[in-house]
Amino acid sequence: MNSISLSELTTRVQETIKLNFDTPVWIRAEISELRENANGHCYLEFVEKDSGTDYLLAKVKATIWSTTYRMLKPYFESSTGETLRAGLNILVAVTVEYHGVYGFSLNVRDIDPTFTIGELAARRLKIIRQLEADGVVDMNKKLPFPERPQRIAVISSPTAAGYGDFMDQLTNNTHGFAFYTKLFPAIMQGDQAEHSIISALDNVFSHIELFDLVVIIRGGGATTDLACFDSYDLALNCAQFPLPVIAGIGHQRDSSILDMVAHISVKTPTAAAELILSAMESTFSNVLDLSYNISQILKNRLTTEHRSLDDTKWKLKQSLQNKVSAKAIARERLRNRLLSAIRQRIAFEQNRLSILDKSIEAHSPAFLLKHGYTITTVNGKRITSIKDVKPGDKIHTFVHDGEITSKVIEKNQ
Secondary structure, three states: OOOOOHHHHHHHHHHHHHHHOOOOEEEEEEEEEEEEOOOOOEEEEEEEEOOOOOOEEEEEEEEEOHHHHHHHHHHHHHHHOOOOOOOOEEEEEEEEEEEOOOEEEEEEEEEOHHHHHHHHHHHHHHHHHHHHHHOOOOOOOOOOOOOOOOEEEEEEOOOOHHHHHHHHHHHOOOOOOOOEEEEEEOOOOOOOHHHHHHHHHHHHHHOHHHOOEEEEEOOOOOHHHOHHHHOHHHHHHHHOOOOOEEEEOOOOOOOOHHHHHOOEEEOOHHHHHHHHHHHHHHHHHHHHHHHHHHHHHHHHHHHHHHHHHHHHHHHHHHHHHHHHHHHHHHHHHHHHHHHHHHHHHHHHHHHHHHHHHHHHHHOOHHHHHHOOOOEEEEOOEEOOOHHHOOOOOEEEEEEOOEEEEEEOOOOOO
16 A cells, blocks of 8 residues: 655645745735734734624634734734734735644735725724614713713723823812712723723713713823724613713724714813813803892892882881871870860769769768757767667767767666
8 A cells, every 4th residue: 555654745735835825825814813922923813704604614823923023013003093903804915834743824924904994994884884773873962961060980091191181180170160080990992991891881870870971081092902992882882871971082083983972072081171171161150140140130129129118118108197197186186085075074973973962961960960950879879779778878969069968867668
């Protein structure tokens, strides 16, 4: 039986590959894994999936050696605004290599960023269309912006310079406005950023009654770190969040999808703080205007009331004077009537006293004595019966012109 060694087989395969792939080949693939080592080499895994089922059709290891990687990475990222990372679809020029020990692999020699830009644009457009179909693109924008946005939930990296700028701008405002801010820490770039920001939003929602709005801020940095803000899930969460969301993610390129669905989008964290301060200043100005208007209304009302009070005082004074005059006249009339009644009563009483006096005089002992009657007493008491005396009693008899003293000798009945 004819046979060859394994090394002979791998040598033939290697020679066949070199014969058929003697120049670089441009291939389309998705990066499923990417890692860099300390020497600056980049090791990748390329995959191709069925567009309808996500079934894996092919998978190959690839390498970008450090000398090439140092040129391709910044070229790709500056052209696309994206980090060279897992999940991207790319168009690369590769040489096909086969090694008897290490097997089949690809060596990346060049990359076409325009292909990825097209892929990213298509993916971004697909996400936007899906959000529009879901009817959520303008949901957060339709929420009323708070008149006094003083309770602010901040989603940011705690060490980010942008977070410090934002807090400094709010804290040192010239009007002395007071703010309550609560940081909900999140990773703001890289593969974990999307999940981290969504988790922070969930934490804010758990305490939603404490806040007026949410600010998502990120300091300055490479535009290649902004891919997470073109996420469907993050955009969906922000669009449907029940508080207004301000996006200030520190970039100058075209707006991200997060910028599109946020209530308001600004370029920097400092601009986000300025927006909040502007809303407070507007409210403060309205309060001052309202206070001035109320003051003027009260001043005018007080002037009117003072005039009315003066009129009322004058009318009251006149009324009191009239009433006093009327009362004086009535009192004088009453006084005259009372004096007349008193005089009549006095005359009546004097007449009655005169009659009584005459009656008393007619019945007085002096009157009786004067007319021949006598009064006899014993021991100072008038004798009205024979029983009032006994023999031997000394009695006194009064006549009109004197007194007679007698002694009872005998009494007869």
